[in-house]
Amino acid sequence: MTVEHRAPAEHELDTIDININVGPQHPATHGVFRMVLTVDGEVVTDLDPVIGYMHRGNEKLPENCDYRQAIGYHDRTDYLAQFSTEHCFVEAVETLAGLTAPDRAEYIRVILAELNRIASHLMFFGAFATDVGVFGTAFMYAFRDRETIQDLFEEVTGERMMYNYFRPGGVAWDVPDDFSERTKQVLAKINSGLNDLDGLLMDNEIVLARCRGLGSVSPEDAINWGLSGPMLRASGVQHDIRRAEPYSIYDRFEFDVPTGDQGDVFDRMYVRLEEMHQSVRIVEQALAQMPEGPIMAEGMKRILRPPAGEIYMRVESPRGEYGVYIVSNGSDKPYRHKVRGASFSNLSALRAMSIGHYVADVIIILGSIDIVLCEVDR
Amino acid sequence: MILGMIVGNVWLDALIRLGGVALLVPLYMIIITWTERKVIGRLQMRLGPMRVGPYGTLQGLADTIKLLTKEDLRPTTADRWVFELAPFAIVVPVIMALVALPFTADILIRNLTLGLFYIVALQGVSIVGFVMAGWGSDNKYALIGAARAAAQLISYEVPFILSILAVAMVASSLDIGVIVGMQGDTPLIAYLPLAFVIFVIAGLAELYRQPFDIPVAESEVVGGPFVEYSGIRWSMFQLGEFVSMVLISILGSLIFLGGWQWPVGGDVPVVVQIALMAVKTSAFILFFIWMRASLPRLRIDQMMAYCWQLLLPFAFLQIIINGLVLAYDWPHWTMTIMSLVALGAFVYVTNRAARQSGVTYQPSAASAQRVGSVL
Numbered sequence: 001m002t003v004e005h006r007a008p009a010e011h012e013l014d015t016i017d018i019n020i021n022v023g024p025q026h027p028a029t030h031g032v033f034r035m036v037l038t039v040d041g042e043v044v045t046d047l048d049p050v051i052g053y054m055h056r057g058n059e060k061l062p063e064n065c066d067y068r069q070a071i072g073y074h075d076r077t078d079y080l081a082q083f084s085t086e087h088c089f090v091e092a093v094e095t096l097a098g099l100t101a102p103d104r105a106e107y108i109r110v111i112l113a114e115l116n117r118i119a120s121h122l123m124f125f126g127a128f129a130t131d132v133g134v135f136g137t138a139f140m141y142a143f144r145d146r147e148t149i150q151d152l153f154e155e156v157t158g159e160r161m162m163y164n165y166f167r168p169g170g171v172a173w174d175v176p177d178d179f180s181e182r183t184k185q186v187l188a189k190i191n192s193g194l195n196d197l198d199g200l201l202m203d204n205e206i207v208l209a210r211c212r213g214l215g216s217v218s219p220e221d222a223i224n225w226g227l228s229g230p231m232l233r234a235s236g237v238q239h240d241i242r243r244a245e246p247y248s249i250y251d252r253f254e255f256d257v258p259t260g261d262q263g264d265v266f267d268r269m270y271v272r273l274e275e276m277h278q279s280v281r282i283v284e285q286a287l288a289q290m291p292e293g294p295i296m297a298e299g300m301k302r303i304l305r306p307p308a309g310e311i312y313m314r315v316e317s318p319r320g321e322y323g324v325y326i327v328s329n330g331s332d333k334p335y336r337h338k339v340r341g342a343s344f345s346n347l348s349a350l351r352a353m354s355i356g357h358y359v360a361d362v363i364i365i366l367g368s369i370d371i372v373l374c375e376v377d378r
Numbered sequence: 379m380i381l382g383m384i385v386g387n388v389w390l391d392a393l394i395r396l397g398g399v400a401l402l403v404p405l406y407m408i409i410i411t412w413t414e415r416k417v418i419g420r421l422q423m424r425l426g427p428m429r430v431g432p433y434g435t436l437q438g439l440a441d442t443i444k445l446l447t448k449e450d451l452r453p454t455t456a457d458r459w460v461f462e463l464a465p466f467a468i469v470v471p472v473i474m475a476l477v478a479l480p481f482t483a484d485i486l487i488r489n490l491t492l493g494l495f496y497i498v499a500l501q502g503v504s505i506v507g508f509v510m511a512g513w514g515s516d517n518k519y520a521l522i523g524a525a526r527a528a529a530q531l532i533s534y535e536v537p538f539i540l541s542i543l544a545v546a547m548v549a550s551s552l553d554i555g556v557i558v559g560m561q562g563d564t565p566l567i568a569y570l571p572l573a574f575v576i577f578v579i580a581g582l583a584e585l586y587r588q589p590f591d592i593p594v595a596e597s598e599v600v601g602g603p604f605v606e607y608s609g610i611r612w613s614m615f616q617l618g619e620f621v622s623m624v625l626i627s628i629l630g631s632l633i634f635l636g637g638w639q640w641p642v643g644g645d646v647p648v649v650v651q652i653a654l655m656a657v658k659t660s661a662f663i664l665f666f667i668w669m670r671a672s673l674p675r676l677r678i679d680q681m682m683a684y685c686w687q688l689l690l691p692f693a694f695l696q697i698i699i700n701g702l703v704l705a706y707d708w709p710h711w712t713m714t715i716m717s718l719v720a721l722g723a724f725v726y727v728t729n730r731a732a733r734q735s736g737v738t739y740q741p742s743a744a745s746a747q748r749v750g751s752v753l
Contacts, residue, residue, distance in 0.1 A: 018518060020518050020519070020522075026600065027596055027597050027600060028597040028598065039522075041525075042522070042526075042678055042679075129674065130596075130597060131597045132674040132675065133588060133589065133591065133595065133597065133673075133674040133675025134588075134672070134673070134674045135418065135588055135670050135671055136418075136422055136671075137421060137422050137671050137672060139422075140422035140423055140424060141422075141423070144423060200672070201674075204673075204674065205728075205729060205732030205733065206589050206673060206674045206675070206676055206732065207674055208732055208733055209676070209677075209680055209731075209732045209733075210674065210675075210676070210677060210680075358677055358678065358679065359522070359598055359599075360592070360595065360598050360675070360677045360678065361677065363597055363598050
């Protein structure tokens with residue numbers, strides 16, 4: 001009996017796909033997102049997103065709170081676009097209770113929400129550029145300008161993160177006297193800062209080589225996955241809730257809805273950059289139109305008891321459609337309270353976009369979704 | 379008499395010079411870390427280190443003390459000897475390469491006849507250290523990083539060596555002293571601009587700095603091969619990186635920028651020699667730091683394609699140009715012209731390759747006119 005000794009041919013060698021755990025503590029997961037990558041060499045063959053590390057019951061807790069107490073929980077869902085979330089909630093409560101906020105309050109809300117959109121997109125640019133590999137430069141550029149916005153918010157609301165400033169029926173208190181001039185200064189800084197970011201990133205050959213054609217999503221797929229916001233518009237669907245069903249006073253402003261044409265990572269970046277320019281336009285118009293007057297609706301009760309009924313209100317947050325569903329049974333607390341987070345739906349497309357790409361690309365595809373984990377997990 | 383003995387004795391002399399280098403290297407590392415942090419800080423509109431000492435000058439010293447006193451951790455599942463020896467496999471070769479590297483005509487350890495060959499050979503050995511670190515750590519990020527490092531460093535070694543070969547052809551010597559000596563009137567960058575550009579790009583890749591920091595990509599593999607290292611072992615990786623950077627900077631200033639010679643010609647005083655070398659080397663180092671602060675990272679396949687499909691053919695083109703000029707004894711300025719033309723082609727092709735999707739960034743007005751379907 002002879003034993004055959006031979007070297008195995010190449011196809012007989014055992015190769016195994018290995019699992020790589022990315023997160024919850026990883027520099028590129030933007031919070032506590034975790035994804036388990038199955039990789040064949042450098043190519044990702046499967047991706048398993050794991051969420052829930054940040055779940056705090058932000059939808060259930062407001063059911064035990066007064067309507068005004070619930071505002072703070074919305075700050076804590078999307079902590080980069082607090083004013084958008086507050087805006088959504090207070091508009092919902094107002095519609096439910098049949099209140100109308102005075103004009104000045106609406107203008108203040110819109111100005112702050114749009115500045116907040118800029119701040120949020122700047123945060124995206126900083127984090128995304130770090131994912132693509134810029135050693136912190138874009139991050140510092142973005143944060144220099146974001147800081148001016150934060151300072152303004154601090155002057156107006158007294159807070160840097162959890163503003164808790166909008167109220168059903170208006171805003172908590174009036175803006176400082178020099179609000180208009182201060183905002184104009186901030187806008188000037190943002191305009192020059194956006195040019196810096198534009199020059200650093202948008203025409204860079206390496207950024208183009210990395211981001212063009214990566215993670216493309218067709219318009220049909222984008223709609224079927226329930227994508228919204230810049231993710232949806234990058235695919236060429238010109239859908240912006242501010243334009244499609246104008247809430248608050250958005251029908252009074254002129255602004256464009258920028259769209260991409262390939263739905264790839266670069267288009268998402270581009271759409272966000274353009275949105276910042278559009279937000280600047282909106283803020284400028286709002287500042288010019290802002291009237292004097294009261295900032296709280298007439299005849300507000302000390303305790304708000306909206307009549308029984310239900311409402312779904314949605315706004316265009318920087319990440320997409322942020323919605324609040326409230327059922328009232330006539331008491332001073334919401335009977336049912338549900339949040340629709342844009343990041344959660346956008347994140348659901350991650351697996352389909354990522355499979356077949358390199359590990360490095362999956363990181364920037366994730367970055368291009370611009371998730372906020374507090375909004376995903378709530 | 380003792381002095382005479384020391385100067386006369388070859389071994390003692392070599393020992394003293396080596397000791398000098400061994401002392402200078404950590405000192406220089408502290409300086410260069412501070413410079414890098416300061417320059418990057420300024421480029422990013424930060425102040426950089428400011429707290430320790432005036433303008434943070436003692437920051438490097440404080441960091442060194444911190445790193446030296448830090449616990450030396452080793453994962454329980456690590457391959458012990460491979461893990462512990464890997465930093466040495468990286469640091470020792472690059473420091474050994476310094477032996478053959480003259481700083482000025484007099485400040486040197488040993489000028490070897492095959493100096494260029496020796497330096498390039500030792501520079502390449504440090505790949506082994508990366509693979510050892512990646513394998514020994516028993517960490518998937520480290521393993522991926524090591525695989526990337528091996529692929530990248532070996533690939534870029536080829537154009538790197540070819541660009542140096544172009545110099546050796548013109549100088550018809552591998553002796554760095556001779557190469558610098560022949561640059562009395564014209565530094566070789568004037569004859570070989572393409573080789574110089576390839577040298578710098580491949581040098582960036584050899585140093586795995588942006589845009590080629592793929593093996594250590596912070597946002598992907600969290601530091602790559604040295605993700606599991608801490609304290610003094612980790613700082614040895616840093617030491618290896620910085621010594622490599624100094625090595626490539628000095629090498630570049632010697633073989634392309636004329637080293638301690640200046641175009642005015644004539645005898646250069648020692649002080650001026652040192653100043654010239656310091657300026658040229660610093661220019662290289664600052665360029666590397668500048669790149670680090672401003673460029674994003676390539677993907678691994680793009681990095682490989684860039685090497686094999688662009689850098690390598692153009693490096694060969696430079697060799698062919700040199701060969702033609704030298705074989706037919708044409709004047710050297712024809713080499714300059716041909717090399718410049720090739721450099722233009724190189725820049726054009728690189729630019730084309732990066733934008734191969736054919737889509738360029740649209741200025742802001744364009745989006746307003748696009749009409750999509752409204753839901």
